[in-house]
Amino acid sequence: MxxxxxxxxxxxxxxxxxxxxxxxxxxxxxxxxxxxxxxxxxxxxxxxxxxxxxxxxxxxxxxxxxxxxxxxxxxxxxxxxxxxxxxxxxxxxxxxxxGHVTLPQNMNQPIALIVAGVGVTTARSIIKHEEHQKTNRQVTLLYANRTKKSIALHEELQNIELQNYKPVFTLTRETQEWDGETGRINEDMIRKYVDDIKNTMYYIVGTKAFIESMEEVLKNMDIIKENIQFDNFG
Ligand SMILES: Cc1cc2nc3c(=O)[nH]c(=O)nc-3n(C[C@H](O)[C@H](O)[C@H](O)COP(=O)(O)OP(=O)(O)OC[C@H]3O[C@@H](n4cnc5c(N)ncnc54)[C@H](O)[C@@H]3O)c2cc1C
CATH class of the missing domain: 2.40.30.10 (Translation factors)
Structure with missing residues (x-):
């Protein structure tokens, strides 16, 4: 209600x-x-x-x-x-x-959060919930920001106590003094960190433009629509 x-x-x-x-x-x-x-x-x-x-x-x-x-x-x-x-x-x-974003009922289905900038809000809620539930499924966070200074909750998201958790931070406008990923989230990056590409539930969170570009990437990887959810910030 x-x-x-x-x-x-x-x-x-x-x-x-x-x-x-x-x-x-x-x-x-x-x-x-x-x-x-x-x-x-x-x-x-x-x-x-x-x-x-x-x-x-x-x-x-x-x-x-x-x-x-x-x-x-x-x-x-x-x-x-x-x-x-x-x-x-x-x-x-x-x-x-x-809002109707829902986590998979099947506790073994992996999830991947593909987020940009302030879209990290939804990702934090889901990841902290998974941590609280002590789930074993793979939880992958792919989080894009322009610069290191614009990454929100960097430390907290690196230190989540989940068995099968991969936090990945990528910078699109800065490479100096950074040993993480660089560049936009793309097919290669998703394949590098998500183990079970076909069965994972993907959550894309951010602006309309980000969602459209990530949806295109997932479509080209033959991910079925049922395995993609969006949180569109407009
Ligand atoms: C489901 C959902 C969840 C969301 N969650 C979040 C969240 O967790 N965090 C968050 O920050 N945002 C979130 N948003 C987006 C949020 O609602 C706001 O739209 C956003 O924060 C921008 O608000 P604002 O007041 O800064 O800009 P607004 O005044 O709403 O303007 C939005 C954009 O339009 C431009 N604009 C405004 N007026 C004009 C004008 N006259 N001419 C030209 N351009 C103009 C602004 O520059 C800005 O880029 C969410 C949106 C949705 C739909």
Whole structure:
């Protein structure tokens, strides 16, 4: 059921270049699934512009965690200004959860998260959930960023305690002092890290352009539609 609640900011952190994490209180008896999103809004927004006062944001927290978490890039929009000007204890309104990204019922089916930039939100929720469930299936994270400074949650995502977990970070605009992957996520990179190409469930998270290009890559690899899910940030 879609519900609306008033919640409070617990903490705001800059976790990568122009990328902010908001930890907020979780309403009592609120439940959601990894991969879902919410609408974030303000009862009395300080800044306004021609656009709506609310935005869709994926829940970066996992369902078992005590608080909710959202991660977003800064911008000049009135909504982002309202977010950035929040102080600890300030209130905001959340509506949801919504969205239909689902994890495979078959606990042996591997999953691969193909994400760019702030799309890491959905990936974090899913990976932390898998860690909490202590699953054994292969979980591969392919996470693209322009530069090292723009990687959000780098350390946390490297140190997940899952038996069969492969975190892969790739930079598309920087190669110096970096011993990880470079360049865009492509077929070769997917084949290098995903063991069971055909049976893996793929989650593509990011902008429309990123999703379209990754969908094309997976289509050329003959991955069936049923094994591809999207979280389109627009
Ligand atoms: C299901 C879902 C989940 C999402 N999850 C996240 C998330 O976890 N984190 C996250 O950061 N975002 C997420 N988004 C995207 C989010 O809702 C916002 O669209 C995004 O953060 C940009 O918001 P904004 O206020 O900065 O820009 P907006 O004001 O919404 O503008 C969006 C884009 O349009 C451009 N634009 C705006 N006005 C004009 C204009 N007049 N002329 C030309 N260009 C213009 C802006 O430069 C910007 O690039 C999600 C979206 C969806 C649908």
């Amino acid at each position: 879609i519900s609306q609640s008033t919640v409070k900011l617990i903490q705001k952190n800059e976790i990568a270049e122009n990328t902010f994490q908001f930890i907020i209180t979780k309403p009592k008896d609120f439940s959601f699934n990894s991969g879902q999103f919410m609408f974030l809004d303000f009862a009395n927004p300080v800044n306004t512009d021609d656009n709506p006062t609310f935005r869709a944001m994926s829940i970066a927290a996992a369902p078992h965690e005590e608080n909710l978490m959202f991660i977003m890039r800064g911008s000049e929009s009135a909504f982002k200004k309202n977010m950035m000007e929040m102080n600890d204890g300030d209130e905001m309104v959340i509506k949801g959860p919504m």
